[in-house]
Amino acid sequence: AQKVTQAQTEISVVEKEDVTLDCVYETRDTTYYLFWYKQPPSGELVFLIRRNSFDEQNEISGRYSWNFQKSTSSFNFTITASQVVDSAVYFCALSEAVKNSGGYNKLIFGAGTRLAVHP
Amino acid sequence: SQTIHQWPATLVQPVGSPLSLECTVEGTSNPNLYWYRQAAGRGLQLLFYSIGIDQISSEVPQNLSASRPQDRQFILSSKKLLLSDSGFYLCAWSDRGNSPLHFGNGTRLTVT
Numbered sequence: 001a002q003k004v005t006q007a008q009t010e011i012s013v014v015e016k017e018d019v020t021l022d023c024v025y026e027t028r029d030t031t032y033y034l035f036w037y038k039q040p041p042s043g044e045l046v047f048l049i050r051r052n053s054f055d056e057q058n059e060i061s062g063r064y065s066w067n068f069q070k071s072t073s074s075f076n077f078t079i080t081a082s083q084v085v086d087s088a089v090y091f092c093a094l095s096e097a098v099k100n101s102g103g104y105n106k107l108i109f110g111a112g113t114r115l116a117v118h119p
Numbered sequence: 120s121q122t123i124h125q126w127p128a129t130l131v132q133p134v135g136s137p138l139s140l141e142c143t144v145e146g147t148s149n150p151n152l153y154w155y156r157q158a159a160g161r162g163l164q165l166l167f168y169s170i171g172i173d174q175i176s177s178e179v180p181q182n183l184s185a186s187r188p189q190d191r192q193f194i195l196s197s198k199k200l201l202l203s204d205s206g207f208y209l210c211a212w213s214d215r216g217n218s219p220l221h222f223g224n225g226t227r228l229t230v231t
Contacts, residue, residue: 033217043207045163045222052217091163095217104151104170105217111162 002027002096006110013082014118021077021113023092029053033095034068034075035107040088051075082117089114121146125210125223132230138183138197140226142210145191150212152193153220154185157207169193205230 003026013019025034036048049059051068059066063080079086093107125142132138144150154166165178167185175185182201186194193210207227211220 035219037222043225043227045209045211045220047219047221050217050219098176104168104215106153106165106168107220109163 002094002108004092004094004108004110006092006113008113010114012116012118015084016081018078018080019082019115021090023075023077023110025073025075025094027094029097035093036077037091037093038088039091084117084119087115087117121221123210123212123221123223125226127226128224129227132200132228134202134230135199138200140195140208142193142223143191144212149190150214152187153211154193154195155209155211157209200230202230204228
């Protein structure tokens with residue numbers, strides 16, 4: 001069965017430090033998608049990135065970067081020069097095809113990593 | 120652009136009372152719709168998903184039900200709330216396939 005593991009429950013850093021959030025997944029699908037979401041204290045989930053299984057190219061967006069490695073089934077997220085506004089819970093998710101659903105895919109979320117950035 | 124509205128933002132209800140949470144999506148048609156629950160300090164649990172009007176699938180047996188009376192309206196209900204129904208409820212929509220989910224602002228439900 002599909003599974004997403006975020007082993008780090010909580011991380012605490014001081015502003016301007018770099019921090020990496022780990023995500024390891026399990027799937028039998030050959031085609032799949034991985035996602036990262038941010039949940040700030042206000043509660044809503046904000047979509048950050050989607051990556052498909054055929055694209056192992058790392059991606060950078062400002063201070064955010066993602067390292068996808070199929071060989072280790074990992075999709076890690078790094079924040080460079082962290083800021084207080086980065087404090088949030090971050091979720092990694094894996095899409096799972098639902099049989100006999102007419103093409104519906106559901107997301108399997110990890111348990112989340114709570115990041116606290118202190119000034 | 121697409122927007123998703125979820126209400127109310129907070130709700131305090133006594134045990135045994137009914138529940139109705141509503142979610143509507145604008146700016147898209149025939150979306151997939153979802154209800155997730157997040158217990159305090161925990162991850163996201165998928166409760167229901169819907170790929171069309173009156174097409175609802177339940178992920179876990181529970182005290183809750185969902186309905187989709189219109190294409191862009193998704194309702195989460197309960198006839199009698201339990202203490203264990205307390206949590207943060209999130210509605211979400213997506214396009215077909217492996218599109219990202221877009222979440223509403225959530226409803227914080229406290230059952231007393």
